[in-house]
Every structure is written in C-alpha cells, then in structure tokens.
Amino acid sequence: MSDNIKMHDTENKNEWINWIEEAVDKEHIKYYEYKEFSNFQEIGTGGFGKVYSANWKNLGKCFALKSFFSLDNVTVKEIVCELKIQREVDYHDNIIRCHGITKFESAGIIMIPN
Template identity: 45%
Template sequence: MSKDAKEDLNYYINWLERSIDDENIKLYEYSDFKNIRPIGNGSYGIVYRVNWKHSNRFFALKSFVNNNDKQTLREVIKELKLHRSVDCHENIIRLYGITKTQPKSTLL
C-alpha cells in the first residue's frame, strides 16, 4: 500500500472514530442484536434483518465486506454523511448508528 493510500485510509478511519467519540454517530454493541438473517446484498456487502435485544423492533444492518479498503471506507463515510444530512425525510430509512464486529463494520 502506498503512503498516500495509507494516509487516505487513516483519514476515513479517523473521521469515523471522531464521529463516534463526538457522539455524532452512535456505536451499538453487535452482541445487542439477535435473529440475524440476510435479506439482500450489493456491491459493498450484505444487508441483514435483525432484532435489537431490548425491543421487538426490526432493524436492517448493512455489513461491509472489506472495511479496510480505501474505496469501501470512502463509500461508508459518504453514506453516513448523506444520512446525517437527510435524517428526517419520510422516504429515507433512518440511520440509528453503527456497530462493528471483527473484521466487519456495519451500519444500522
């Protein structure tokens, strides 16, 4: 990996960690989800239907296959920024936060 690519990758990782630390994005524990079932997939990963342990509500978890790839992280950050800018539109699925497992990252 070139120095520029590594610096870009660090930028995206740092942005995500800062957003969690500043509480702009909520981090959920992956162990708080149950009944995890795949419902679809796309170019960056798989979408799962899950229940949160503390309720009977259903959520969608989007899993990113290669979260250490610069292009994937760029797309994740782009999607997170977009969700934050249109958080209350009736035609947009609400972003509640993110969770992570090793080695995957997941949007909720």
C-alpha cells in the same frame, strides 16, 4: 502496487476511520454493541456487502444491518460519504434513517438503517 501508493491508501483509510470514530465520540453517530444483536437473517446483497435483519437487545425491535465485504480505502470512504449524506437528509420522511453503526471484527463496520 508501489509502496508509496499502498502507504497513501492506508493513510486515507485511517483518515476515514478516524472521521467515523470522532463522529461516534462526539455522539453525532450512535454506536451499538454488536453482541446486543441476535437472530440474523440475510435479506439482500449488493456490490459492497450484504444486508441482514437482526433483533436488538431481545426487545423485538428489528434493524437492517448493512455489512461490507472489505474495508479498503474506497469502501471506507463510501461509508463516510453515505453517513454525511444521511446527516443532511435525516429530516425527510422518504429517507431510510441510519440509526448508527456497530463493528464486528471479521465483518467490518456495519451501518444500521431503520
């Protein structure tokens, strides 16, 4: 891959990550501290990553956490697209609601659907 393509991919990835950070800063997306989750159990896997169930803050509330194998440009772009779609259809009863995101450095961004 040429240096120009690598640089373009990095710029695009940064653009998508900046979008996520801005959405969290403006409180459009809730941010959860990763350390507040416990009792992780893998419940599924897919093309982009794995899904875990975990308890939040020892309150007995269980969340599904969607992790990603890689945070390359394509994956981060897909995360942003999914978050945008979630905001548009959040009102519908048949949609699994995304409550927010968290970040674990070695696992990347994890979305938290209910």
